[in-house]
Amino acid sequence: MKTVFEKPLIFDGDKEMVVLIYSNYIISEITVEDANLSIEKMNRETFNASFFESTIKIEEIFEYEFEPDNDTCIMFGVKNSEGTSYKNVEFKDTDTAKSAERTFKENFRQLGFKREEKQLTALSAASLPGIFIAIIAIIGGGLTWFSYELETWEPRRTMIVKWYVYIFVKLSKAIGYLPLLILTVLLLMVCLFWMIKRITNPPVKISAVK
Structure with a gap:
C-alpha cells in the first residue's frame, strides 16, 4: 500500500499521551518518546504494528465518525481478518479532535472516503x-x-x-x-x-x- 501520510502528525491525547498519525498507521495512547521511536522504525520499515494494542492500520479503516462539538474522540470502523470492530482514538479535548480531523480528512478523501457533515434529527x-x-x-x-x-x-x-x-x-x-x-x-x-x-x-x- 502506498504511504498515506508522508509527514508525521502528532496530537495531544488523553492523560498526557499523544496520538501519532504517520505512514499507514494511527497509534493512540502512547508517550511522546514511543511516538518518536515509532517514527524512526517506520522510516526504517522495521515497525511492528502489533507492538501497540491501539495501532490502527489505515488500510483496514472503512469509516470514521464523531460529533465535533461534543466528542473528544473519533471512532474508526475497522475491518480485517479478525472481523469488524470499532475503535475510539481519544484526543485531549474537542478542539484537538476537530483539528486532527481537519488535518487528515483530505488524505482519507484521496483513499476514496466520502465525507458528510450533517445535523442529527x-x-x-x-x-x-x-x-x-x-x-x-x-x-x-x-x-x-x-x-x-x-x-x-x-x-x-x-x-x-x-x-x-x-x-x-x-x-x-x-x-x-x-x-x-x-x-x-x-x-x-x-x-x-x-x-x-x-x-x-x-x-x-x-x-x-x-
Whole structure:
C-alpha cells in the first residue's frame, strides 16, 4: 500500500499521551518518546504494528465518525481478518479532535472516503441518552427491587450461596433499598436532561465512509 501520510502528525491525547498519525498507521495512547521511536522504525520499515494494542492500520479503516462539538474522540470502523470492530482514538479535548480531523480528512478523501457533515434529527440525537436511560432503568430498577425484597429475607442455615451474593445481601440489608432508589432516580434525571438538551439542539455529526 502506498504511504498515506508522508509527514508525521502528532496530537495531544488523553492523560498526557499523544496520538501519532504517520505512514499507514494511527497509534493512540502512547508517550511522546514511543511516538518518536515509532517514527524512526517506520522510516526504517522495521515497525511492528502489533507492538501497540491501539495501532490502527489505515488500510483496514472503512469509516470514521464523531460529533465535533461534543466528542473528544473519533471512532474508526475497522475491518480485517479478525472481523469488524470499532475503535475510539481519544484526543485531549474537542478542539484537538476537530483539528486532527481537519488535518487528515483530505488524505482519507484521496483513499476514496466520502465525507458528510450533517445535523442529527431530534430522534437520532435522543437515541444515545435513550440507551443509557434504558440500561439505568433496568439495572437500577432491578437492584432496587432485589434490595427491597431482601429486607425481609433470611437465608436457611443449610443454604449455600456464592460469596458475591453473600456480600450483596449483607450490603443490601445494611443500607436498604432507598439509597439505590435515589441513585437510580438521580442518574435517570441526569440522562433525561441530557436527552432534552440534545433534542432541543441536535448536534452536528461528521462521518466518512469508504
